[in-house]
Amino acid sequence: MPQMIFDDTDGTLGLLRDSVATFATRFPGAQRLRQRRAAGTDLDREVWAGMAEAGWLGLTIPEELGGAGLGAREQSVLSEALGRELISEPLAFLAVFSGALLSEAEATVERERLINGLIDGSLIVSPAVQAANGSIAPIEASASGDGIKLSGEAHYVNAAASADEFLVLAAINDEQALVSVPAASAEISQRPTLDGSQLGKVSFSGVSVGADRVLAKGAAVDAAIEKAVASTRLALAAEMAGIASRELEITVEYTSQRVQFGKPIASFQVLQHKMVDMWADAEFACAAVVNACERLEEDDPKAATLAILAAKARAGDASVTVGRRAIHLHGAMGFTDECDIGHFMKRAVALNSALGQPEALRLEFVALERAA
């Protein structure tokens, strides 16, 4: 069955996979997702604390900053495994995105406080950097004494109600700044998401933050955002590749034991061919993520960017379409809330929509490639 194939000479990747499998016996993904949905919360604190304890939150944060200092391969294998288990806390945003932003930030006391809290799980640090149309866009701000004053909204904010701190992009005249803003100073409204969580709209009306909360300025902000978006897209791609693979496996198991007309329905050719196509989609998704990890290890930033765009588009399409077909092959059972398969598909749709749907990513790929 599909899986990303990497060399694993020191066994790190195998250990990561094992630790996720063990984690999932403590915190079964689908069950915790339903609990969180029922509670109407945007973060499962117990699961999050477990992830911190497992050392996953600082996986790719450099060692000198207190993280594990691992790379894209390790993050991808972790995300793939989480996807397979439907463990759906927003690690891609609260750990990968925020972790990348903070790792790129200036070495200040505030940066140290935030990054330590992020890694040990004591602080929920959520990026609040998107406009209503989904683009990465700064909030209007003005100088205020030593610090800055923010007025505006950020959308699609993960764990907005649970967050302690937001990482906010601010535009003061022509210059951008990355600042940390206490969550308590913002007004938050939430909407339920397809994957049993909540996404927040975060409003700041004249919120002032001191100069000590400025994490980066000018060109460094663009560089940090670029890095964070790329790392998060890759993590999402890996998670969706994991989802696609698991959706296929569940469907193969189900159709092989479901008997109609005196035979397992998986023995019918029309179903077999559909499942082969689903398997192919999942295989291609895994291969695309592996390719992106390999390109990242080479010294060609453009090639790496292209590969990540391709991987997110491929894995997104795969996880969603394999999920839809999986529901269909489960028949009426697939349409129930009780059956897990639908939750995989809904999770896939949610992740596929985050930071660029496949069509947008493909257009970005072609525009970048043709702008040679």
Place this chain on the structure above:
Amino acid sequence: MAVQQRDWNAMPDEEFRRFFRNWLIENCPQELLFMRKQRPHYEEVKVFYHNLARDGFLAPLWPQEYGGMALNPTKHMIYVEEWARLGCPRIPDHGIGLTGPLLLHYGTEEQKQYFLPKIISGEHVWCQGYSEPGSGSDLASMRTSAVRDGDDYVINGQKIWTTLAHCANWILLLVRTDKEAKKPQQGISVLLVPLELPGVTVRPIPNLRQEADFCEVFFDNVRVPVSALVGEENQGWTLAKAVLGHERIFLGAPTRPEYALSRLQVLAEARGAFNDPAFVSRFAKLRLDVYDLGSAFERFAKVLRDGGELGPDVSVLKLFNTELYQRITEEMLAIVGEEARFNDDLEAGDTMIDAMNLYLDSRAPAIFGGSNEIQRNIMAKAVLRLPG
């Protein structure tokens, strides 16, 4: 014959790549690059064929003692990549790729000594006699028979879709030698048959591109000595399946779709199609499909490089590749409007694009080498382990 006997595998990969690329540039005649024809005839590529043979580059996988290069999978991959990248033509390769490996594995010493040098020299040009009018996807149901008569086999029946039979002088023939076998696969044998024998008739069949790539071959009481048998009698099915080996990966190499996409791009630039957002969207999908096919190809190539063996899952590349090739050529016709009615090539700035040629050509790969539906059947069983 001054064949270079070098240990190619000892050469660093990039050095081998440069070396072979330069050799191809110097030894493949300019007019043969990026030929219209997918399957040129022996006569058309004879010069290139003999240059390859002269310098020992004709048989990348054969052992050196038989004039091969004995390349490991990584080097072989480079060999195939450079060949495709420069647009060198496919040569009639049934002798190199099919008869040769079969004899190397299962042939008698006498058969090897007689046949292999004649393949290398170009004296014997082989074709593959598998499909029959009633036995395409269900190949094991074949009925062309070989009956023992003293020291001979007497062959009767008909083969079809025999690629380049009219340019070949030998045929690797699957025949039924036991009509009573319990399973159809069990009564089949492999024979080496000269096409010049009395009773053999070869009739070319024009294809959709009005080219005669494939033929019908009729056998009317054709006599061959029992020494024409490869391996044991009635074991032919196993033999024929075993020689496929790791070369199946090349049915899925991204080179064909890459080439077609590059033609689409030239055509689209010349016609201003990139100003049309709807086209750009469709193009982007095709571009990413080609790109991701490259990633998937690498996933399987890595298995070979690491010394592993490929499983039946590698056929996924063939499925994706052949269906993608079709979609790219369909897009070529979609952007040229009324001009899609013409059979000849299309102008694109100062070049000509053979859109129609590619469009028609792209119908074939999804059918041959085991149709895509047969491939899906095989993968459903062998990869997904779905019940029968």
